[in-house]
Every structure is written in C-alpha cells, then in structure tokens.
Amino acid sequence: MRYENRADAGRRLARCLEFLRHEDVVVLGVPRGGVPVAFEVARRLDAPLDLAVVRKLRVPWQPELGFGALGEHGVRVIDRAVLSESGLDPAEQETVEHAEQAELERRLRHLRGSRPPLPVAGRTALVVADSLSTGAAAEAACRVARTRGAERVVLAVPVGPEAALPHLRTVADGVVCLQPLRHLGSVGAWYEDFGQVTDAEVAALLAEAQPATTTATGPLPESASASPSPDREVEVPAGPVHLAARLALPPTPPVAVAYALGGGSGRHHPPHRRVAAVLRRAGLGTLLIDLLTEDEERTPHNAFDIVLLARRLRAATDWLRRETGLPVSHCGAGTGAAAALEAAADDDICAAVCLGGRPDLAAPAALARVRAPCLFVVGALDTRLLGLNRLAADWMRCDHRVVPVPGATDLFTERGTVETVADLARDWFTTHHARPEGARRPLTSA
Known part of the structure; x- marks a missing residue:
C-alpha cells in the first residue's frame, strides 16, 4: 500500500488509533516529516498537537545510515552496532553530535518560538513519525516524552522495518505500525509525494492546531469568554x-x-x-x-x-x-x-x-x-x-x-x-x- 502523501498516511493511521480517543492524549509530532502525519491524527482524535524535537545522527559519508539520535531535555540514543560497523572514530562522532545538537537547539527556537510546550506529565503521549529507518529517532522521541513526565507512551508510524519494532516495544508502552515490512528499502517509495517538509509548513500546522492546544501561563481570566x-x-x-x-x-x-x-x-x-x-x-x-x-x-x-x-x-x-x-x-x-x-x-x-x-x-x-x-x-x-x-x-x-x-x-x-x-x-x-x-x-x- 502506498500513501498519497503524509496527510493521507495520517488519516489512515488515525483510524487505527481510535482506541486512544477516551484517554487524555497529547499528540507529539516528530519534526519535520512527522508533523503533517501527526496533525491528521490529532484532528481525528480531537487531541492537542505538540512537538517531540529530535535530530538523527548520520554517518557523514552515508547520510541514509543513522548511528543514533539526539532529543530535547538531553536525550541521547546511540546504536552501538551501526556505530561499530560504520568505522566512525570518536572524534568524527563528536563532530557530528556537536553539529546536530546546535541544529536541534536552532529548531527548538525556530519551531516553538515563544509558545511553551504543552503539559505531558500524567498524560498519554502519542508520538507520531512519518516512518522508521533504524528506529533511533523514534526511540529518542519516546524518551523525550518520558522525560516530560508522560504516564504512557504510544508510538505510531505509517511504515517501518519489522526488525526495528521489538526494541521499540521495550521503549514505548505501545507501538502501532500500519505497514511493518521485512524489506523497507527507500521510505519515499511508500509515498506518492514524499517531498521535504519545511519549517514554515510545520509552523503553519501548529498554528492551525493552536486553538485546541494553547496553554496559558498567566492567572485565570475573569470569565470563560477569555478562553x-x-x-x-x-x-x-x-x-x-x-x-x-x-x-x-x-x-x-x-x-x-x-x-x-x-x-x-x-x-x-x-x-x-x-x-x-x-x-x-x-x-x-x-x-x-x-x-x-x-x-x-x-x-x-x-x-x-x-x-x-x-x-x-x-x-x-x-x-x-x-x-x-x-x-x-x-x-x-x-x-x-x-x-x-x-x-x-x-x-x-x-x-x-x-x-x-x-x-x-x-x-x-x-x-x-x-x-x-x-x-x-x-x-x-x-x-x-x-x-x-x-x-x-x-x-x-x-x-x-x-x-x-x-x-x-x-x-x-x-x-x-x-x-x-x-x-x-x-x-x-x-x-x-x-x-x-x-x-x-x-x-x-x-
């Protein structure tokens, strides 16, 4: 099954997540590609939408190969097997991590702006990505949700390698993958349109979801009309x-x-x-x-x-x-x-x-x-x-x-x-x- 685009994948994925409708759910999209998918899921579940910002750590001479991921709140996931096979030495690894940490902080500032993160403590965090490769970025996103105090973490993706799922089930309380594949190949092959998602598109989707997700930080208003x-x-x-x-x-x-x-x-x-x-x-x-x-x-x-x-x-x-x-x-x-x-x-x-x-x-x-x-x-x-x-x-x-x-x-x-x-x-x-x-x-x- 091929998806028309990420929005189509999100709508199909949402139909398999109806069991979460009566839980206190916050949907966390993994930028950038996971946010259009997460937007459709949040809309279907009538749940608030926020981000779980992570950055893949890629082998410089083989960008499709990730040896780990970084996330908010100091989350760091390393795939030792991939790191060993890649031949990346410690100095090169440190260079990659330093560059991706800087990019992570830039994206946090740019995507969130002055908007504070939604409260996740005590709630169900539904982490949504557009795909899995090694699973390191998804694991990092789940660990970000745990760090933010989520009571329960569920990971949902439209497509991913079957081999990555057993480990992810030890990280999340539940994993939903519409198409677990023995041979994934190129993720883009499973989408008619898998174009790059820009920061501007992410910001626009968050803004569209804003009426259901804004969290006030000041005192209570004097009347209900103040939202x-x-x-x-x-x-x-x-x-x-x-x-x-x-x-x-x-x-x-x-x-x-x-x-x-x-x-x-x-x-x-x-x-x-x-x-x-x-x-x-x-x-x-x-x-x-x-x-x-x-x-x-x-x-x-x-x-x-x-x-x-x-x-x-x-x-x-x-x-x-x-x-x-x-x-x-x-x-x-x-x-x-x-x-x-x-x-x-x-x-x-x-x-x-x-x-x-x-x-x-x-x-x-x-x-x-x-x-x-x-x-x-x-x-x-x-x-x-x-x-x-x-x-x-x-x-x-x-x-x-x-x-x-x-x-x-x-x-x-x-x-x-x-x-x-x-x-x-x-x-x-x-x-x-x-x-x-x-x-x-x-x-x-x-």
Whole structure:
C-alpha cells in the first residue's frame, strides 16, 4: 500500500488509533516529516498537537545510515552496532553530535518560538513519525516524552522495518505500525509525494492546531469568554489551604464539573484523567480537584472526614463559579462521592454523579436535601459497595438512578469499564446541564 502523501498516511493511521480517543492524549509530532502525519491524527482524535524535537545522527559519508539520535531535555540514543560497523572514530562522532545538537537547539527556537510546550506529565503521549529507518529517532522521541513526565507512551508510524519494532516495544508502552515490512528499502517509495517538509509548513500546522492546544501561563481570566487553558494545574483556595487541581475549559462550555477526589494526588490517576477527558470532549468544563493536600493524605483518617471534604468542595465550587461564570455540577469518586453529595445538599448545582466510592458516608439528612438529579455508577461485581450506594440513594428525594456496570469491581480496573463509566457520566451531565426548574439554594433548618 502506498500513501498519497503524509496527510493521507495520517488519516489512515488515525483510524487505527481510535482506541486512544477516551484517554487524555497529547499528540507529539516528530519534526519535520512527522508533523503533517501527526496533525491528521490529532484532528481525528480531537487531541492537542505538540512537538517531540529530535535530530538523527548520520554517518557523514552515508547520510541514509543513522548511528543514533539526539532529543530535547538531553536525550541521547546511540546504536552501538551501526556505530561499530560504520568505522566512525570518536572524534568524527563528536563532530557530528556537536553539529546536530546546535541544529536541534536552532529548531527548538525556530519551531516553538515563544509558545511553551504543552503539559505531558500524567498524560498519554502519542508520538507520531512519518516512518522508521533504524528506529533511533523514534526511540529518542519516546524518551523525550518520558522525560516530560508522560504516564504512557504510544508510538505510531505509517511504515517501518519489522526488525526495528521489538526494541521499540521495550521503549514505548505501545507501538502501532500500519505497514511493518521485512524489506523497507527507500521510505519515499511508500509515498506518492514524499517531498521535504519545511519549517514554515510545520509552523503553519501548529498554528492551525493552536486553538485546541494553547496553554496559558498567566492567572485565570475573569470569565470563560477569555478562553483559558484547556488543561492546566491550578491552586484553589479553601480556607487555610490551597488545593491542587486540574482545570479544563473547552470553548463555551454550558457547565463546569467539579470532580472531587478524597485524597492529595488522585487527579494524576489515569482513570480519573480519562473520565475528565471524555467530559471535556463533550464540551463540559472540568475541575479535577484533590480535597486534601499531599501532607494531609498521609494521615488516613483525613480521607474519611466528610465534613472537612464537603466544606472544601463548597469553597472550590464557589471559586469555580467566580472564575468561570458557569453553573456547576458535582462528580465524586472514593470518599469524594460523599463530599460531592454533602456539598450539594445546600447548593443549587445542576447534577451530581458518584463514581463508585462511598456516598453512604454523607449524612442522611444531607442526602435528603439534595435537589439536583443524581447518578450512582457502581461496579456490579462489588455487591457490598453496590449495596452501600443503594443505601445512600434510598435517602434521596430528588431524581436519582443507580447503574451497576457489568463485569466491574470497585475501582473499574477491568478492560473497557472506565470507558463505560465515563460515557455514563457524560450522558448524565449533558442531559442535566441546566439547574432543576425552580431550584434555589436551600435553607438549612435551625
């Protein structure tokens, strides 16, 4: 199979990467030729696009033969076998590396300009190149993603030598190659148009992808109309502490979801990030917030202080309304589920979703005061937790529903269950994004 051009290769490659759609993905194109491919992949997955800048180290008298690669953040990959066979002496190797390091730095300045790299820490980095030769440049790009803190690294290429793939599978968590070939020959032979990609073309593609990928570095804007960053770390004031959170606001969201976690680092956990990403792709804003500091998390009973967690979630809800001007819904996992309902009891939130967790730890009187429609999503195989969620639901007078997820236990670690949970939460929030008719902030009785 020959590709019409790199864009055609990217579109075909994207169809094989649909399994990543519900993950929190950042697509990293390997300049220059990999960027047109990565652009099409990012567009198909509705994911942000950035670069993983690397430079091949080529044998001077045989430019098609690479003995390694350099990457951002000091990444260096050397193929000792090729180096030995080439006869390149140490002085010649040093000369090549010095020249390519200078070119790498030039390209970083020229391609990025004043645009900061997108945050990759805790996310899935999808590294995309237009081809493989020895695999050294692809390995360097994957190592760049690791250095930037990626939780998971997936390498995707339209064509490459079959022999390079086993080693790359030890570097990346997953490798997708549409055409793994025993005899690759010239890479250009697999493209109708394999013309050189210029720096200007790379810059133009990044600029076209910019609305979905810009990361703001300043303070939050005063309103949602100021287009804040799609996904960034923020600190939310809650009494004497500041709580760590990740804020994501797509264009013109109808509601912001305060996603409460009863620990100090849960916002980094891939399942929560995946659920938040699905909500964001549905056009909803999300604030993935840990209701404890990391120091507080070290004392186990703090996670079960529902009064404290609910008080902090109320403060976070008020902050989210002030900063975005949006109505707010609650989502909770773990003991954050109880906090989400306890905080909702005296507030006019739009909707609430409990993802497993312990909503039964909320006070029965608080559960009875919740007016927002509430969804309980529980693993069907955890009969004890399912019973506790039904016990909490029995206290409620509002519209509510308990949905057991087939084949799932309490943490939804089974294959495909997180995606089911995310879809249920998304559908509930999008259906109930407006405040219930006539809802007002309830008054607590004396």
